[in-house]
Amino acid sequence: MGTDRYAYQSRLRRVSPLPKLALAAVALVMCLCCDSVWVGLVTVLVMGVLITALGGLPATVYLHFLKVPLAFLVIGGITILIHSYPAGTTVVAALPVGERLWGFTAHDLYQAARLFCKALGAVGCMYFLSLNTPITDLTMALEKLHVPHLLVELMELIYRFIFVLAETAANIRLAQESRLGYQGFRRSMNSLGTLSSMVFLRAWRKGQSIYTALESRGYTGSLTTLAGDYTPGLWLLPLTAGVAGGQLLVFCLERMAVG
Structure with missing residues (x-):
């Protein structure tokens, strides 16, 4: 929820969003296409350096946001890592369950590491864009690239209603806490269920009110934002080529080392 706040503080805030979008997109495509452990690690490291050196944001901010998807990446890696094998199969580590071995081989470990690092590199590319480019700048850049207008409008409205949902949930939880709604496990589960059932209903009503307010101000299906x-x-374009070249170089060196 705080990426926009840091994007407005970034030194790249007044730089055109198109070159920043190009840098993030090229680095992302290269990271995914190379499908390499080292390319993924280099990508996430380079994006962190660019966020710190060019954007002027503390490295702790980047590391803090990296922790958000880390749990999902770890879970995804574990699902790739753990497999069932017949008894007697050569594995790195395994737990016998009946006549099967649940564990992983060296190949499974490499596959999981490659998936984890590739996804982590992709997340780094997205953070470079989101921590240096406010959402309004990004949507205007997409319009310049002739992305369908309906898609851009939906992005803006969905982004806005994320905050509506968050605000509604926060208000309901504050009211519940003031009535000791989270004292004890049973009461906490009951309060959480009530919050879950009410938040979307109240957010829907608030959304309808916001839409009515837009129509009363002349909304005709298009949000107009001044550039x-x-x-x-343009100096970011040679940097984009340099980042892509570095990723390709790391990929070639890794292949040579493996070969």
Whole structure:
């Protein structure tokens, strides 16, 4: 929820979003296409350096946001890592369950590491874009790239209603806490169920009110936003080529080492 706050503080805030989008997209495509452990690690490291050196944000901010998807990546890696094998199969580590072995081989370990690092590198690319580009700048850049207008409008409205949901949930939880609604496991589960059932209903009502307010101000299905005063940021294009070249170099060196 705090990425926009840091995006407005970034030194790249006044740089045109198109070169930033190009850098993130090229690095992301290269990371996914190379499908390499080292390329993924280098990508997430390079994105962190760019966020710190160019955006002026503390490295702790980048590391903090990396922790958010880390649990999902670990769970995804475990599902790739653990398999069932017949008894007698050569494995790195396993737990016997009946006549089967549940564990992983060296190949499974490499596959899981490759998936984890590739996904982590992709997350780093997305954080470079989101921590340096406010959502309004990003949607305007997508319009310039002739992305379907309906898709851009949906992105803006969905982004707005994320905060509506969060605010509604926070208000309901505050009211519940003031009535000791989270004292004890049973009461906490009951309060959580009530919150879950009420948050979408109240958010829907608030959304209807916001839509009515938009229509009363002349909304005709299109949100018009004034473009900011940006610097071209063409110097990011050679940097994009350099990042892609570095990823390709790491990929080639890894292949040579394996071969």
